Amino acid sequence: MLVRDFLEQSARLTPDKVALIFENERLTYSQIDTMASRLANALIDNGVQRGDRVGVFLGNSVEAVVSVFAILKANAVFVVINVNTKADKLAFVLNNCRATALISHVRLRDVVAEACPSVSSLHYLVLAGSAKQTHPSADIPTTGWDAALEAYPADQPPRRCIDMDLAALIYTSGSTGVSKGVMVTHLNMVSAATSVVAYLENTSQDILLNALPLSFSYGLYQVLTAFMVGGTLVLERGFVFPQAVLDRMAGERVTGFAGVPTVFALILQQKHLDRLAFPHLRYITNAAAALPVDHIRRLREIFPHAAIYSMYGLTECKRATYLPPDELDRRPDSVGIAIPNTEVWIENEDGQRLGPNTVGELIVRGAHVARGYWENPEETARMFRPGPIPGETVLHTGDLFRMDQEGFLYFVSRKDDIIKTRGEKVSPKEVENVLCALPGVMEVAVVGLPDPMLGEAIHAFVVPEDGQILAEQEVILHCRRHLEDFMIPAHIEFRSELPKTESGKIRRASLR
Amino acid sequence: MDARTEIHQFLEEYFVLDGKLASLGDDASFLENGIIDSTGMLELVLFVEEHFGVEVEDDEVLPSNFDSVNRLNAYVTRKQPVPSIGS
Numbered sequence: 001m002l003v004r005d006f007l008e009q010s011a012r013l014t015p016d017k018v019a020l021i022f023e024n025e026r027l028t029y030s031q032i033d034t035m036a037s038r039l040a041n042a043l044i045d046n047g048v049q050r051g052d053r054v055g056v057f058l059g060n061s062v063e064a065v066v067s068v069f070a071i072l073k074a075n076a077v078f079v080v081i082n083v084n085t086k087a088d089k090l091a092f093v094l095n096n097c098r099a100t101a102l103i104s105h106v107r108l109r110d111v112v113a114e115a116c117p118s119v120s121s122l123h124y125l126v127l128a129g130s131a132k133q134t135h136p137s138a139d140i141p142t143t144g145w146d147a148a149l150e151a152y153p154a155d156q157p158p159r160r161c162i163d164m165d166l167a168a169l170i171y172t173s174g175s176t177g178v179s180k181g182v183m184v185t186h187l188n189m190v191s192a193a194t195s196v197v198a199y200l201e202n203t204s205q206d207i208l209l210n211a212l213p214l215s216f217s218y219g220l221y222q223v224l225t226a227f228m229v230g231g232t233l234v235l236e237r238g239f240v241f242p243q244a245v246l247d248r249m250a251g252e253r254v255t256g257f258a259g260v261p262t263v264f265a266l267i268l269q270q271k272h273l274d275r276l277a278f279p280h281l282r283y284i285t286n287a288a289a290a291l292p293v294d295h296i297r298r299l300r301e302i303f304p305h306a307a308i309y310s311m312y313g314l315t316e317c318k319r320a321t322y323l324p325p326d327e328l329d330r331r332p333d334s335v336g337i338a339i340p341n342t343e344v345w346i347e348n349e350d351g352q353r354l355g356p357n358t359v360g361e362l363i364v365r366g367a368h369v370a371r372g373y374w375e376n377p378e379e380t381a382r383m384f385r386p387g388p389i390p391g392e393t394v395l396h397t398g399d400l401f402r403m404d405q406e407g408f409l410y411f412v413s414r415k416d417d418i419i420k421t422r423g424e425k426v427s428p429k430e431v432e433n434v435l436c437a438l439p440g441v442m443e444v445a446v447v448g449l450p451d452p453m454l455g456e457a458i459h460a461f462v463v464p465e466d467g468q469i470l471a472e473q474e475v476i477l478h479c480r481r482h483l484e485d486f487m488i489p490a491h492i493e494f495r496s497e498l499p500k501t502e503s504g505k506i507r508r509a510s511l512r
Numbered sequence: 513m514d515a516r517t518e519i520h521q522f523l524e525e526y527f528v529l530d531g532k533l534a535s536l537g538d539d540a541s542f543l544e545n546g547i548i549d550s551t552g553m554l555e556l557v558l559f560v561e562e563h564f565g566v567e568v569e570d571d572e573v574l575p576s577n578f579d580s581v582n583r584l585n586a587y588v589t590r591k592q593p594v595p596s597i598g599s
Contacts, residue, residue, distance in 0.1 A: 059546065084546055107545060239550045240543050241578070243571050266550055270570045422551075453551060477528040485549050 002159065002186045003167045003224065004072040006193070007033055010230040014204070019227065021234045021252060022062050029230070034154040035066045039126070040073035041152035042143065043101055046124040050075040050160045053097040053169060056214075057090065057104040057112065059083040060237050063128040063145060064214050065223055067103045072167060075160040076101075079169045079181070082215040084484040087114035089179070094119040097169050097181055097374055105129045116140055163187040169374050170217055172315040175416040177429030181374035182315045191367035192318035193224050195339045199322055200256065200283060200309065204230035207280075209254040211236035211245055211263070216424065217315050218287055222258050242266045246276055253280040257306075260288040260423030261295070265453050268298050278303050283325070285309040288423035289455045290411065293332045310335050312411060316383060317395050320344055320364045321409055334408040342366035344409070346401050359412050362401040365394040417508060419448035421456050424486045428508075431489065434482045435460060438475065440468035445498050445506045446489065460489040461511060463498060470494065515564065515592070516585045522559050523581070527552060538581035553578065560584070566591040 007029070010019065015030035048054060054071045056078055058064040064080070071078040081093055090111060094102065098121040104112050106129040116122055117139065128145035143151075167189050169181035196202075208226045210233060212219030226233040234252050236245050246267065249257060259267075264286065267273075284299065284306050291299070296308060308328055312335035313319035321344060323336030338344040345353050346360040354360045365387055372380030372393070387394035400412040419426040428446035435444040443463040448456030464470045472492045479488045499507045513521075516538070523533055533540065533547060542548040548556060556578065557568050566588060577587040 059544070237543050240548060240553045241573060241575055242550070244574050262550070266554075269554075272569065272571050275571070453554075473525070473528060477530060480528050480530060485546070 001190050002072065002161055002163060003189045004069060004159075006224055006227040007036065007069045008156070010227055014230050017204075017230065018232050020062060020065055021232065022060075025062055027062060029227075032066060032069070035149060036069035036073055037154045037156055038149045038152045039066060039070035039103075040157045041155065042126070042148040043070060043074040043076065043124070044157055045152065046101065046141065046143075048074050048076050048101050048124065051165065052076045052100040053079050055094055055097075055099045055102040055104075056080045057083065057085070057102060057108060058128065059105070060210070060214055060219070060235050061105075061128075062235075063103070063105070065233075065235065068214070068220075068223070071103075073157045075157070075165075077166045077169060079171070080215045080220065081171070082213060082484050083108070084486070085111070086482050086484070087111045088482060089484070091115040091118045093171055093179065093181075094122060096179075100124065101126070103128070161186060163190065166371070168220075170220075170315050171215075173418065173425045173427040173430060174373075174379060175418055175427055175429065176379075177427050177433050179430075180376055180379055183371040183374050184318075185371060188318070188368050188370055189224065191341065193221060193228050195341050195366075195368065196221065196319060197225050197229055198340045199324075200225075200285070202226075202229045202231060202256070206231035206255045206282075207234060207252055208232070208256045208258070209234040209236065209245070209249050209252070210258060211239045212258060212260070212423075213238070217318055218258060218260070218313075218423070221318065239263050239266060242270055246270070246273070249281070250276045250278055254278075255280050255282040257281060257284045259284060259286060261286065261291055261455055262422045262453055264291060264295055264299060267302065268295060273302050279305055281306045283307045283309060285311055287311045287313060287319075289420055290333050290335070296328065296332055312336075312409070314395075314397060314399075315370075316397070317342075317364045317366065317369045319368070320362070320395075320397070323408070327408065331404070331408050331410075334404070334410050336408055338366075342368065346403060346409075347396075356403055356405050356407075359400050359402045361415065362397045362399050362409070363394050364397060365392075369393065369395045417447075419446075419456050419458055421448065421451075421454045421458055422486050423455070426458060426487050431458065431460065431479070431483065431487055434479060435462060435475070437482075438470075438478045440465055440470050441475075442466075442468075443498055443506075445508060445511055447508055447511045449491075449512060451490070454490070457490040458487065459491045459493065459511075461493050461495050461498060463495050515588045516581065518563065519581055519584055519588070522556075522563070523547070526555060526559070533581070538585075540581075541575070541579050543575065543579055556584075560588060564588050564592050566593075 011029040011033035019029040056067045101124040103126045125142040163186040167186045168184045171179045174180045210222035307325035310323040312321045343365040384393040431446045442465040445461045451457035
């Protein structure tokens, strides 16, 4: 099975069923499939070949969903890039994967125009949002979205891939500060989606609401699992207007809702929730970090019919564990047990499996474990190591866990300095690299500090060069020009020096 | 200073928009253009409450009131207490 089958099978079985609801649009499976086939034929005719990487630089939208499936139909590999990405990072990602085509929006034209000239692999650009032809770069042939769809037939493009082929690269923060593209095959995605659908008991009756970005695997899989079971996806641009999303959730009779602790904290801040009822909401899922016990209690009051699933995963395997909802009261801080068809265990540094109540690294084994990082053998060798059967690899998560007597797992901490904020991973190094490039900065250290809304808030300690005076605004402006929104420090603190070890390394622990 | 100018000033200063808003215009959606994220919206609501003395109800924090400079300006103008003569 290939990932494109999620859409194509549902389009065959229930062509007239509403697949996607976005703002005022309601699109059936047949309509999405037709659009995706037309766009796929446009990509193929403009030189996209089997295995090529194609960027999707779009916010959550109909175009983003159609693009993912169009790229798969073109037998290529989709790379969804966070819509807040700045030009230098966009260029880095497109160059890193040597993307041959890019699908974006006319609203993002300036960023695209700045990034594309340095991406020599790129030879085709599709821009949504404009009927007119727009050429952000004179050298790259560009087609408007509507023009591409009108010019090409809806014939299903030939299936050239097998399930060992790559379906996607999902870029994630690395501890070195350089983003890594996680190589995800069709088999990885089908396996992960099958497992998730099994424990969430998703069916074609489900209506899932997703306000998480599709560049984030948790958001992307809301589309994939909804389409796999032939359900309906309600897609939101984001969670900027919680009341509007909650109104939509009640109005569309949503049955499943995915969030991270920041999203649930925003919901709990709303004062007038009693005017809304959610009798259809069957479950809510939480990932990225544990929910405070008090939030669990209050979420139950708002969503009395919803089971609450606490889950754990990382891009490299999509998901690893989930807590069966009936265990939540007994172990509210546990992330549960392995998801179906997955094995997990805890290991010490010598590779020995550990029993209950001992802290070690969580290892994940299953068909959903990705193939490694794109053209990054060192990082791949560190995280993806040989498993029990010759030729297989298991995932060393870099996360420290313990389990209780009954085998339920508890997240303890990360082995590295990665910050988790709003459910996303941020490499302190990546933020530090950007800050150090600002003239007048001598030294910086970036750490995550506990924050009730964000999980961790990014806190930057900045040491100006002798005689230099920096303004906080100036530092933030510099960050805003070079970093995605979620990576911008919440606090800037100027210091005259940073605490160091005898060998001259910054003592991060004393800054937290 | 009128409300519109003050809204502009706050957005530029707080979100460090680097002239982005000026080029998009007062009708541009904050959401569609990625100008404000979910935590930023909380700050914007706080600004409206504190700066304009408007009590913002949660169910008023909707795109129709808060999703562009023009909409926000209309909302604030509608909700703002009328200053008494001589104050």
